[in-house]
Amino acid sequence: MMNTYVVYVENKPGVLTRVASLFRRRAFNIDSLTVGRTEKPEVSRMTITVDADYDQARRIEANLYKLVNVLLVENITESPAIIRDLAMIKVAATHDARSHVLELASVFRARVVDVAPESLTIEITGTEDKIDGLLEVLRPYGVLEMVRTGIVAMRRGNKGAVLAPSLNSGVGEIASDEGISYSV
Amino acid sequence: MKSENDTKAEKKTEKKIMTGAGILWECLEREGVKHVFGYPGGAILPAYDALKHSKIHHILVRHEQGATHMADGYARATGQLGVAVATSGPGATNMVTGIATAMLDSSPILCITGQVGSKLIGSDAFQETDITGITLPITKHNYLVTRADEVARTIREAAYVARSGRPGPVLVDITKDAQQSTCEFDWEAAKPQMPGYRPDLSPAPEEYKKALDLIHSAKRPVILAGHGILISGAMREVITLAERGGIPVALTLLGLGVVPASHPLNLGMMGMHGEAWVNHTIQEADLLIALGMRFDDRVTGNLKTYAPNAKKIHVEVDPAEVNKNVKVDVALVGDLREVLHELLPKIESPDRGEWLHHIDELKGDAAVRDIQNLPDNGHLYAAHVINDLWRETRESNTIVVTDVGQHQMWEAQYYKHEQPRSLITSGGLGTMGFALPAAIGAKVARPDAEVWVIVGDGGFQMTLCELATIMQEKIKVNVAIINNGYLGMVRQWQEFFYERNYAATPLLNPDFAKLAEAYGMRGITVKERSQVIPTVKSVREHNGPVVIDFRVEQEDTVYPMVAAGAALHDMIRRPTPLVETADDE
Numbered sequence: 172m173m174n175t176y177v178v179y180v181e182n183k184p185g186v187l188t189r190v191a192s193l194f195r196r197r198a199f200n201i202d203s204l205t206v207g208r209t210e211k212p213e214v215s216r217m218t219i220t221v222d223a224d225y226d227q228a229r230r231i232e233a234n235l236y237k238l239v240n241v242l243l244v245e246n247i248t249e250s251p252a253i254i255r256d257l258a259m260i261k262v263a264a265t266h267d268a269r270s271h272v273l274e275l276a277s278v279f280r281a282r283v284v285d286v287a288p289e290s291l292t293i294e295i296t297g298t299e300d301k302i303d304g305l306l307e308v309l310r311p312y313g314v315l316e317m318v319r320t321g322i323v324a325m326r327r328g329n330k331g332a333v334l335a336p337s338l339n340s341g342v343g344e345i346a347s348d349e350g351i352s353y354s355v
Numbered sequence: 356m357k358s359e360n361d362t363k364a365e366k367k368t369e370k371k372i373m374t375g376a377g378i379l380w381e382c383l384e385r386e387g388v389k390h391v392f393g394y395p396g397g398a399i400l401p402a403y404d405a406l407k408h409s410k411i412h413h414i415l416v417r418h419e420q421g422a423t424h425m426a427d428g429y430a431r432a433t434g435q436l437g438v439a440v441a442t443s444g445p446g447a448t449n450m451v452t453g454i455a456t457a458m459l460d461s462s463p464i465l466c467i468t469g470q471v472g473s474k475l476i477g478s479d480a481f482q483e484t485d486i487t488g489i490t491l492p493i494t495k496h497n498y499l500v501t502r503a504d505e506v507a508r509t510i511r512e513a514a515y516v517a518r519s520g521r522p523g524p525v526l527v528d529i530t531k532d533a534q535q536s537t538c539e540f541d542w543e544a545a546k547p548q549m550p551g552y553r554p555d556l557s558p559a560p561e562e563y564k565k566a567l568d569l570i571h572s573a574k575r576p577v578i579l580a581g582h583g584i585l586i587s588g589a590m591r592e593v594i595t596l597a598e599r600g601g602i603p604v605a606l607t608l609l610g611l612g613v614v615p616a617s618h619p620l621n622l623g624m625m626g627m628h629g630e631a632w633v634n635h636t637i638q639e640a641d642l643l644i645a646l647g648m649r650f651d652d653r654v655t656g657n658l659k660t661y662a663p664n665a666k667k668i669h670v671e672v673d674p675a676e677v678n679k680n681v682k683v684d685v686a687l688v689g690d691l692r693e694v695l696h697e698l699l700p701k702i703e704s705p706d707r708g709e710w711l712h713h714i715d716e717l718k719g720d721a722a723v724r725d726i727q728n729l730p731d732n733g734h735l736y737a738a739h740v741i742n743d744l745w746r747e748t749r750e751s752n753t754i755v756v757t758d759v760g761q762h763q764m765w766e767a768q769y770y771k772h773e774q775p776r777s778l779i780t781s782g783g784l785g786t787m788g789f790a791l792p793a794a795i796g797a798k799v800a801r802p803d804a805e806v807w808v809i810v811g812d813g814g815f816q817m818t819l820c821e822l823a824t825i826m827q828e829k830i831k832v833n834v835a836i837i838n839n840g841y842l843g844m845v846r847q848w849q850e851f852f853y854e855r856n857y858a859a860t861p862l863l864n865p866d867f868a869k870l871a872e873a874y875g876m877r878g879i880t881v882k883e884r885s886q887v888i889p890t891v892k893s894v895r896e897h898n899g900p901v902v903i904d905f906r907v908e909q910e911d912t913v914y915p916m917v918a919a920g921a922a923l924h925d926m927i928r929r930p931t932p933l934v935e936t937a938d939d940e
Binding site: 180181233239242243 | 487488491495496499516549550551552553673675677678679682
């Protein structure tokens with residue numbers, strides 16, 4: 172089963188390597204990993220998807236927490252969440268095909284971001300399924316190049332992530348343990 | 356008017372301009388470090404130069420691997436932080452084996468390495484290596500320090516991470532310019548900042564209740580006692596739990612000593628080379644109470660057939676260990692001692708006499724098969740040597756440090772450990788060459804203890820260069836080489852599983868006694884059983900270090916044995932009488 176984690180880490184050199192290395196070391200295969208800034212400059216946020224069963228998923232979470240630079244781990248697989256992937260697809264579109272391709276793009280609410288004599292580049296944002304769907308219908312025209320960002324995800328609702336009150340806290344003041352459950 | 360305390364506090368917070376190198380030693384001192392084990396080189400030279408201002412005693416090793424094992428032995432003998440120092444490049448990479456050893460056995464060591472100047476990083480400069488990258492998966496955490504003003508906080512964090520929670524090795528790589536340049540040193544301001552580090556977890560109240568229900572309803576419970584008991588300092592609590600509940604205790608290799616061997620509820624070591632009845636007890640149990648152990652494959656055998664009728668309670672400080680190898684019914688994640696303090700007042704004392712009686716019956720003819728009860732046939736067996744050594748040293752404050760292989764298992768079987776921290780051995784990684792340097796660390800940490808190295812002829816030759824360290828530092832360590840002219844444990848596997856094809860296991864050895872003499876220490880060769888006790892007596896009286904070369908039976912075998920991947924109860928038993936195996940080659 173595909174699990175989606177949102178992982179908050181300290182924005183420090185080498186932290187991405189630590190996280191990636193953990194998955195390799197414990198023989199879990201990362202399906203997708205994205206990393207970027209958050210509303211706090213000292214915190215980065217990762218969205219990681221991994222194929223794992225229930226016990227493996229819990230162990231991944233526990234192992235992520237063992238990394239000193241990891242602030243918070245949320246497995247949002249079962250939670251209502253907004254999940255988005257972005258793709259840019261360069262598709263062959265000669266004179267005859269051009270209008271068909273444009274039509275398909277508009278059905279998927281995708282945008283054309285570059286027009287060249289023999290091709291169109293389409294940008295699409297959405298769930299992975301939606302992008303897969305567009306890709307499938309574009310394939311017959313000839314996909315010349317494609318890039319996808321991998322997913323980013325956020326829980327629905329009012330609640331934000333509970334991070335440490337201040338990143339300048341001492342060792343005694345550590346991040347909230349909310350969301351960590353040790354019952355089996 | 357200022358009190359004396361105020362003046363002291365003021366002095367403590369006094370700010371000084373210091374070099375990064377000076378701050379390094381100052382911080383280590385403040386962390387309570389008294390000894391470091393190291394080897395100098397270009398990129399760590401500023402630190403070595405600054406050592407002259409420090410009270411810390413530096414012990415010069417002969418190989419950086421030795422420095423890490425010494426730090427490890429130091430840590431295991433006392434529970435204190437062990438510190439190893441090396442230069443960049445090859446100095447740092449030589450530490451890798453020792454770091455991995457400490458990682459798998461949760462030993463708190465701090466490794467300080469020099470690094471090329473920060474401007475040169477990434478340029479493949481002379482003796483540059485990415486040691487934080489290399490050691491990332493084998494350290495609890497590591498740091499690259501490129502500025503003098505980062506040294507203090509990093510050392511404080513590193514020491515804290517190494518010691519807290521589940522301990523482990525931490526490496527701090529410091530560039531040469533960070534050691535040389537100066538900054539204001541302010542201990543108070545350099546407080547650790549680790550908002551993501553959570554070493555102190557505690558179980559939810561309902562988990563305690565579940566655990567108690569399982570314990571009270573169990574008819575055939577067993578405690579599995581591991582290294583975590585020692586780390587947590589929960590020896591007394593575990594014994595109380597066993598006695599109050601009438602629950603027998605089986606130990607892991609690293610757990611030996613946490614419950615005295617002579618305690619009536621102590622069954623002894625479990626697992627691959629545990630006694631048959633111990634493993635049968637586990638297989639027949641209806642409840643396993645795992646305390647500070649991690650269900651290593653060496654103690655479980657085949658997981659599919661492991662303790663099939665038992666419920667499992669896992670008390671463990673590291674949540675990532677829960678349900679890793681064995682699926683458990685209740686997990687109490689937290690410090691073992693604190694968890695047991697919570698549990699103990701509620702433990703009832705049901706009558707478990709029947710179960711204990713049954714375990715007694717499981718012993719069967721084990722005593723008859725014991726090599727100690729067989730008549731002397733003129734052969735010198737490792738078991739004899741170890742048992743005689745135990746008889747001679749059992750009354751004193753002795754630490755035995757073993758290497759890896761057959762002798763390690765015989766030691767675990769025939770040296771009866773009564774005290775915690777009286778056995779130091781490489782369990783998880785199984786590092787040959789560990790014993791001699793680790794024993795040096797143990798002796799430096801506990802100079803009052805009598806330290807014995809029990810080592811094979813193979814492993815001894817991996818780190819024997821540290822004999823020179825022993826002489827230079829005048830360290831009284833006694834080395835008992837169990838010399839069978841083979842890589843014995845590998846040979847045993849070849850005997851059982853590879854049709855006696857002894858590929859690359861026979862060893863042509865030097866004369867170890869003469870070798871010892873070349874280093875300036877006493878060397879003795881023992882070939883007869885009658886000579887074991889007199890030799891041990893004379894070695895104990897001798898002031899300096901001694902190497903004893905025990906020429907033991909060459910093709911002796913460690914019994915019982917659970918083959919890798921076999922069920923725990925499926926053991927290759929000791930034949931009766933054992934002498935036949937030695938003669939039927």
